Amino acid sequence: xxxxxxxxxxxEKLFDLLESGxxxxxxxxxxxxxxxxIINRSQLIRDILPNIFKQTSYxxxxxxxxxxxxxxxxxxxxxxxFINPHFTQSSLNLTQIxxxxxxxxxxxxxxxxxxxxxxxxxxQLKQKLMALFKYQVTLxxxxxxxxxxxxxxxxRVGIIKKCIYNRKENxxxxxxxxxxxxxxxxxxxxxxxxxxxxTFTENQVKNFLF
Numbered sequence: 001x002x003x004x005x006x007x008x009x010x011x012e013k014l015f016d017l018l019e020s021g022x023x024x025x026x027x028x029x030x031x032x033x034x035x036x037x038i039i040n041r042s043q044l045i046r047d048i049l050p051n052i053f054k055q056t057s058y059x060x061x062x063x064x065x066x067x068x069x070x071x072x073x074x075x076x077x078x079x080x081x082f083i084n085p086h087f088t089q090s091s092l093n094l095t096q097i098x099x100x101x102x103x104x105x106x107x108x109x110x111x112x113x114x115x116x117x118x119x120x121x122x123x124q125l126k127q128k129l130m131a132l133f134k135y136q137v138t139l140x141x142x143x144x145x146x147x148x149x150x151x152x153x154x155x156r157v158g159i160i161k162k163c164i165y166n167r168k169e170n171x172x173x174x175x176x177x178x179x180x181x182x183x184x185x186x187x188x189x190x191x192x193x194x195x196x197x198x199t200f201t202e203n204q205v206k207n208f209l210f
Contacts, residue, residue: 010064013052015092023048030081033089036070038080068097 008016018029018036026040026048038044041058049055055064062072070082086093 009094010053011068011087011092011094011097015087017048017052018089029089030075034083034085035088036082037075038082041080 014036017023017027021028023044024039026038026043028037028039029035030037044061045056045058049058049061053061053064055061065072065082068084068087070084070087073081073083075081084097086097
């Protein structure tokens, strides 16, 4: 019984494709055979990716390349170049690349965890800021209310002061009138008594004389 052949890895498929030269006008080694050059992106998406790599988008392909630590750049003619020092025509070090892949995955996992923690902290800070903002608005409204109350009280105090002043003035006027009335009354009364007294004395004199 034949042993079931393991499916080729993405990098093995890519290496075989480059070595075969079947898609030389689409994807190929660079002149120095130490990097990969994309010649025709549209044909790569249409013919190579779905048939060999079971992918349907260039974005998925570049994501896979990034996962294996390939660095993307452009040459002087504008062609996309993918570089990994462990993936060349003369040296295909899958062990090293896979180790780097695990490191990248671990690093990405840690980054994701850190991002998640930072996002949680950000949300907590955001909620605290919102609570502080609401508290500030509440305080501002309370201060505004207290200022309105103070203003109203000042107006009432002013009115009360004015009423007290007016009452004092009116009281003084009334007291002056009473005083003047009493003064006039007693003055007139005194004059009347003197006249009566003088009249009575004169009659007594006449009676005495005659």
